[in-house]
Amino acid sequence: MSDDKLAKLLAQIQQQQAQLQNRLDTEQQSLSQLAKRLWAQQESEKARLSRELHDGVGQLLTGLTRRLQGLSKQYSELDELVELSELALADVRQLSRLMSPTILDDLGLVPALKWLSRSLFSHEDIEVELQLDNDVTANHEINILVYRIVQESFVNIVKHANATKVMLLLSSHHQTLRLDVVDNGDGFDNNCITQGIGLNSMQDRARAFDAELTIKSTPNKGTRITLTVCK
Numbered sequence: 001m002s003d004d005k006l007a008k009l010l011a012q013i014q015q016q017q018a019q020l021q022n023r024l025d026t027e028q029q030s031l032s033q034l035a036k037r038l039w040a041q042q043e044s045e046k047a048r049l050s051r052e053l054h055d056g057v058g059q060l061l062t063g064l065t066r067r068l069q070g071l072s073k074q075y076s077e078l079d080e081l082v083e084l085s086e087l088a089l090a091d092v093r094q095l096s097r098l099m100s101p102t103i104l105d106d107l108g109l110v111p112a113l114k115w116l117s118r119s120l121f122s123h124e125d126i127e128v129e130l131q132l133d134n135d136v137t138a139n140h141e142i143n144i145l146v147y148r149i150v151q152e153s154f155v156n157i158v159k160h161a162n163a164t165k166v167m168l169l170l171s172s173h174h175q176t177l178r179l180d181v182v183d184n185g186d187g188f189d190n191n192c193i194t195q196g197i198g199l200n201s202m203q204d205r206a207r208a209f210d211a212e213l214t215i216k217s218t219p220n221k222g223t224r225i226t227l228t229v230c231k
Contacts, residue, residue, distance in 0.1 A: 036141070036208050043144060047100040053092055061089040094119060101147060109143045110134055110170070113150055117168065120154045127165045136172045138231040145209050145229065146170070146179055152198050153181040153225050161185025161223065172231065179227040187217040 065085040072078040097103070098119070104112040110132045121128050138146070150168065157163050163185030170179050199215060202225070206213035211229035 039144075039205060039208060040141075043100070049099055051096075051100075053096040053099070058089065058092050058096065061085060061092060065089055098151070104143055104147055105140075109136060109138065109146060112143075112147055113168065113170065116147070116151060116154065120151075120158060121166070124158060126157070126163055129165070129167045131167070131169045131171075133171045136170055136177060138172075138177055142177065142209065142229060142231055145205055145211065146177070146227065148205060149179060149202050149213070149225070149227050150181060152202050156198055157181075157183050157185060161187075163222065175231050177227075177229050177231050179225075181225045182222065184222040187219045187221050187223050189219060190215070190217055 065082065068078055068082045068085055072082050097115075101112050101116070103115055113132060114130065117128050117130060154166070157166055161183050163183040165184045167180070167182040169182070170177075172178070202215075203213055205211075206227060206229070209229055211227055213228075214226045215223065216226075217223040
């Protein structure tokens with residue numbers, strides 16, 4: 001084969017590679033946009049269910065609680081039912097807030113993370129340290145991403161980690177936001193991190209927003225989850 005034919009063949013191969021790369025980039029962008037729309041739809045559905053809990057079940061329990069409170073003044077044996085009704089109402093309200101954190105829209109990311117920490121760890125024997133940059137600002141989608149990553153991390157810690165201390169760090173530098181969730185719990189084998197539904201969900205969310213999520217853990221030495229995303 002002559003040098004000219006070889007050069008043309010190489011040029012054709014390079015052109016085909018460039019076309020394939022463009023197609024892959026376009027498809028990747030389309031998949032990312034689809035993933036974002038799916039997450040947005042999921043958040044919208046959670047908000048709808050949250051409103052139904054608050055406006056439907058919550059209001060019914062509020063009416064029941066007030067009725068029982070009135071009757072308990074005459075019948076002391078109803079005191080236990082009043083207490084149960086109040087506990088059920090409190091659980092419904094907390095579930096409603098966890099499903100759709102309106103505080104995120106009302107007060108912003110940092111207050112929402114503080115509230116989440118109090119809600120999930122208030123009855124746990126776990127020391128919580130928060131290092132949150134109050135000047136962190138991001139758009140609504142990124143706020144939701146960060147909030148859900150923290151929520152999933154905290155739930156995993158409460159359920160599985162057997163930790164005695166948790167650190168939540170949030171900071172920003174120029175257009176980059178960084179989140180770290182660190183615990184001193186049982187840890188796990190990093191080779192198994194893709195097996196958990198919760199961890200997979202965090203990875204999927206991060207990829208949809210072109211964010212970098214790393215999970216580092218060692219058995220008996222705790223876990224660090226780090227999210228880095230452009231604001």
